[in-house]
Amino acid sequence: MLSFLLDNARWIFGGFLLTFFSSFGQTFFIGLSGEELRAKFDLTDGEFGGIYMIATIGSALTLPFLGRVLDHMPGWKVARFVIPSLAAACVLMAFSPSLILLVVALYALRLFGQGMMTHTAYTEIGRWYVANRGRATSLIVPGHQTGEALLPIAFTAVAVTLGWQAGWLIGATLLLLFALPMVLTLWRVERAPQSTDPDLASARLGPDKTVAQVAADPMFYALLTGVLAPPFIGTTIFFHQDYLIELRGYNELAFAAAFPVMAVTTVTCSLISGQLIDRFGAIRLLPFFLVPLCLACLAVGWLTPLWGIYAFMLLVGVSYGFTAPMVGALWPEVYGVRNLGSVRAIAVAASVAATAIGPGLTGYLIDQGVTLPTQMLALSLWCIGASVVLAAISPIILRRNAAT
Numbered sequence: 230m231l232s233f234l235l236d237n238a239r240w241i242f243g244g245f246l247l248t249f250f251s252s253f254g255q256t257f258f259i260g261l262s263g264e265e266l267r268a269k270f271d272l273t274d275g276e277f278g279g280i281y282m283i284a285t286i287g288s289a290l291t292l293p294f295l296g297r298v299l300d301h302m303p304g305w306k307v308a309r310f311v312i313p314s315l316a317a318a319c320v321l322m323a324f325s326p327s328l329i330l331l332v333v334a335l336y337a338l339r340l341f342g343q344g345m346m347t348h349t350a351y352t353e354i355g356r357w358y359v360a361n362r363g364r365a366t367s368l369i370v371p372g373h374q375t376g377e378a379l380l381p382i383a384f385t386a387v388a389v390t391l392g393w394q395a396g397w398l399i400g401a402t403l404l405l406l407f408a409l410p411m412v413l414t415l416w417r418v419e420r421a422p423q424s425t426d427p428d429l430a431s432a433r434l435g436p437d438k439t440v441a442q443v444a445a446d447p448m449f450y451a452l453l454t455g456v457l458a459p460p461f462i463g464t465t466i467f468f469h470q471d472y473l474i475e476l477r478g479y480n481e482l483a484f485a486a487a488f489p490v491m492a493v494t495t496v497t498c499s500l501i502s503g504q505l506i507d508r509f510g511a512i513r514l515l516p517f518f519l520v521p522l523c524l525a526c527l528a529v530g531w532l533t534p535l536w537g538i539y540a541f542m543l544l545v546g547v548s549y550g551f552t553a554p555m556v557g558a559l560w561p562e563v564y565g566v567r568n569l570g571s572v573r574a575i576a577v578a579a580s581v582a583a584t585a586i587g588p589g590l591t592g593y594l595i596d597q598g599v600t601l602p603t604q605m606l607a608l609s610l611w612c613i614g615a616s617v618v619l620a621a622i623s624p625i626i627l628r629r630n631a632a633t
Contacts, residue, residue: 233364240357241368243415247308247350248372250408252380253319253400254342255373256464256584259335261384262322265393270328278592280328284335285585289578292344296352296574297440300567304353305416311349312412315341316404323397339581347373348570348577351557355573356566357420363506366557370499370550374492436630437565443572448629451622452559453579455519455615459552461583462522462608463545466529468588469601476600479535491542491549498550511558512627516620518555521547523612530606563626 234241252258259281267277299307318337325331350369358365387396443449466473474484505514525544528537556576564572591604 239415240420243412244350244354244369245372246408246412247346248369249376251342251346252376254338258380262393280332282585282589284332285339286582287336288340288344289582291340292578293574296348297571299352299570304349305413307349308412311341311345312404312409316401319397319401323394344581352570352573355557355561356569362558363503363554366554367499367503370553371496374495378492437567439568440571443564448622451618455619456556457583458519458612458615459522460580461587464584465587465591473601483535484538487539487542490539491546494543494546495550498547499554502551502554506554506558511555511562512623515623516616518551519612519616523609526605526609530602
């Protein structure tokens with residue numbers, strides 16, 4: 230692994246930077262300014278959540294059209310407009326003078342941050358690496374966890390001393406003065422096959438499909454039943470963590486201390502997952518990747534002591550660690566790389582929409598008296614059902630690929 234990383238450092242580090250700086254458009258980072266934004270615009274929790282859902286769904290609807298640009302130009306050229314756009318969204322977030330512009334800021338943060346930054350990273354890595362795709366993807370995944378570990382602390386420190394708006398301005402500055410030149414420098418050199426690459430004859434690569442063919446393929450929607458479960462369930466539990474803390478009477482600091490467990494587990498399992506994907510292929514591993522998430526749902530539903538949260542964080546870390554490399558390698562294995570940008574854009578848009586619908590739907594059910602632990606037990610059934618579906622279609626996809 231170390232020799233692979235050293236040989237491919239420029240491309241891996243470029244992808245890592247994109248996943249790291251996508252944090253400015255992720256729910257966990259935007260939520261750090263939630264209290265100030267609600268006070269500034271006189272919004273209730275429900276009103277702010279509704280605005281956030283509208284902006285996120287809007288970004289999801291835009292992403293399939295914008296994301297296909299990766300099929301027509303290299304990743305560094307895409308980053309050349311995505312990173313400045315994200316920086317502009319950070320500035321607008323800090324100084325939105327009206328509610329309408331706040332919605333625009335949230336829309337742009339979600340589109341260019343969570344959407345295009347991660348989409349660009351995973352698409353280019355998926356296209357550049359074939360036999361080592363799982364390993365390469367697993368090395369850019371920790372960018373997300375690094376952002377989750379470092380940025381909330383840094384933002385809070387800045388907000389306490391200089392104000393919350395300064396935190397967003399510093400973020401925009403880092404994007405323009407550090408992330409942009411670094412990514413352009415690292416990725417301007419396109420990766421070509423190297424002598425150390427495994428024999429490509431043994432590599433797993435699906436037949437190239439157009440977007441229209443993918444949209445007409447029932448297997449695509451069957452795959453989404455599993456792929457959408459982690460973003461829907463993960464965002465739901467973290468969006469409603471304050472509710473869960475109050476419901477169970479947990480100590481807030483003790484709850485927060487469980488997050489490093491998730492981060493370390495995610496990174497560790499990501500590296501393991503990358504090795505397994507390169508050995509067995511993402512399609513063969515599909516039926517198993519939701520098992521940890523199912524157990525995590527059961528942990529929230531049944532384990533009421535504080536240690537149950539640590540068990541949940543551990544299991545979510547395992548799930549996230551296996552999911553990111555799996556999904557990154559899956560679409561090239563099923564639909565090839567010629568139109569990978571367009572295909573992944575549809576899948577990422579669906580994932581982004583899941584992160585918007587999850588908190589809104591579950592929040593409505595909470596208001597109707599259905600507790601979050603009860604909902605998590607129901608969501609475990611989703612994981613079980615999706616695993617059955619994936620187990621059924623996995624051999625079908627393998628046979629279909631072998632026949633082409």
